[in-house]
Amino acid sequence: MKKILLLTILLMFNISVFSQATYTSQTTGNWTTTGTWTVSGTDSDGNGYPDANDTVIIGHDVTVTDAQAANTVTVNFSGSPTLTISGTSASLSTTSNFTNNSDVIITGGAASDPTTLTVNGDLQQDGNLTVGAGQRLIMGASSNINARGTTTINSGSSSYGSLYFYGTYTQQLAGGKVSYRRYVNSVAGGWDLISVPIASLNIANWAANENDLATNGAQYAIGYYTNTTAAYNSGAGSGADTWVNYTTSTAGSAGNFTPGKGYQMASTSGAEMTFSGVPNTGTVTFGIINSETGVGSDNDPSDGSKFNLVGNPYPSFLSVASVLSANSSVLAWESLYGYSGSGGNYTTYNNATGGFVAPGQGFMVPADANTSANFTFTTSMQSTSNTSMDDFISGDVMDDNRAELFIGFSSNEITDRTRIYFIENMTDGYDNGYDAPKISLANNFISSRLVNNDEGYDIDVQSLAYTELWDKTIPLVVNSQMGDEIILSITHNTTPADLNIYLEDAIEGTMTDLKAGDFVLTLTDELSGAGRFFIHMSADTMSNEDVSTSMLNAYKEVNANYITIEGLATQSNNINVSLYNILGTKVLDTSLSNSVNTQTLSTVGMASGIYVIELESGSYRLTKKLIIQ
Secondary structure: OHHHHHHHHHHHHHHHHOOOOEEEEOOOEEOOOHHHEEEEOOOOOOOOOOOOOOEEEEOOOEEEOOEEEEOEEEEOOOOOOEEEEEOOOOEEEEOOOEEEOOEEEEEOOEOOEOOEEEEOOOEEEOOEEEEOOOOEEEEOOOOOEEEOOOEEEOEOOOOEOEEEOOOOEEEOOOOOOEEEEEEEOEOOOOOEEEOOOEOOOEHHHHHHHOOOEOEEOOEEEEEEEOOOHHHHHOOOOOOOOOEEEEEOOOHHHOOEOOOOEOEEEOEOOOEEEEEEEOEOOOOEEEEEOOOOOOOHHHOOHHHOOOEEEEEOOOOOOEEHHHHHHHOHHHEOOOOEEEEOOOOOOEEEEOOOOOOEEOOOEEEEEEEOOOOOEEEEEOHHHEOOOOOOOOOOEOOOOOOOOEEEEEEEEEEOOEEEEEEEEEEOOOOOOOOEOOEEEOOOOOOOOEEEOOOOOOOOOOEEEEEEOHHHOOEEEEEEEEOEOOOOEEEEEEEEEOOOOOOEEEEEEOOOOEEEEOOOOOEEEEOOOOEOOEEEEEEEEEOOOOOHHHOOOOOOEEEOOOOOOEEEEEOHHHOOOOEEEEEEOOOOOEEEEEEEOOOOOOEEEEOOOOOOEEEEEEEEEOOEEEEEEEEEO
């Protein structure tokens, strides 16, 4: 009997706590103002405004300015009311369905705390729904959208509205579209790389009707990238036909924008350009290929033949880590490259940098195979973890046992940087997904080399072991013209405060404390390659008397018909070079002067195979295997 009585009390208690009420607006007001609502049913929390258990019917202008929730929300047609979710920390979440018959506006949040509408049921979108630049609409994992009205998603030069969506989009009437208004840089500002988050959108029709699209006579400021060497070598100058713009005569046969494909685009003066229709949903694949054929000049990485222009097909932010993880098998290395919009520069993103791909953002990826392979996008890559709403943003999370050091280059108003990360379990050699070469399409004024097993690749992002950052020497690559004044400096640093960071100039015999000031040098000769500058990280104080780095390195690029030898100028003697074939027979014996830092040796006429090169200078000796093809 006591058990039955106790169960009855518990049931009554639960019914009381979780009882559902219906809140209907009776006047214009704030969501949390009790006078805004009339209530039917019993709402046991007694606060006088809706919560996660309640049904909400809105027939007046209602504003949400903080974090609120409801079971279902209906914005009625009668009276044309507006539900506005506005301001930093403002959000509204529904446990079940959301029906909009009038107007909903999501606006006013900060970049690190965007205003958000979250619908965990289905969205019946019959009115006008506007997502402001930098704000977001998040649909639940099993939610669908049925649309008769328009959803407009806005963006700006540094903030992008987003729609996170995993389900089925049903366009019930012609007006039931998503209009993604994507900000695109101007012709003068450096163009943009974008993708289109809308399915089945005709290129010719769109270009003819988009007033903000820049034009030059019959040419539209929209085009595609072709990564073949033939395209690079044709046309009026190197690279002329790798980037091809549509014209009034060619756009008609171009068909629709391809989901997952990247495009170059420019507006007249920096503007939002509108892409309207049904958003891309589900898995999207786009074929990529490595066009370096391995035959003579067709195997030249400087022409960009390894890289493919792809793009985020969704109107939401994607996790860089998720994109790379899903496509690791089709990439030559796990990194992607976002265009900076000026100066021909690209920014590298991988697992070390973290980051997020903005809605409709185009980017370059290095393909692995010389046959087409699918680069895949899935809705599971969508991420709401970004703490900014800018395009192609970096990750902001700083874990324990992690540090970052960025070394910057500047000269004649040109800037560049190389990034070094210290992360547990990294090595001095190549760590795929954490080390990344500089993209060959970009200007390369500064980069680094691998601390160990350097094969001549200029590294843009290098990851090393956190536990070893107290005793590390990192070779730098610096390229500039004779007569230029160059400045090398620390542009970002989260290493321990008591760690000393020095720049060694092995030619001038100087050691500069970069934490105390910049390194400045006017070049009397052209500067290129590695072997002159080194970053030293140490707990000890260093001076010019500590300049002792002696770097000799030899490597052969796959496409090259020569061997490159670097670091000659760091030697006090001329350098003896011997090359042996796999049978141990010496096939080359020569001496190189230390007056030039980098020299090459021809391999023309040599049989393909494995060779051993030996470099000798005084007491220093380097022996290394090379493959000649």
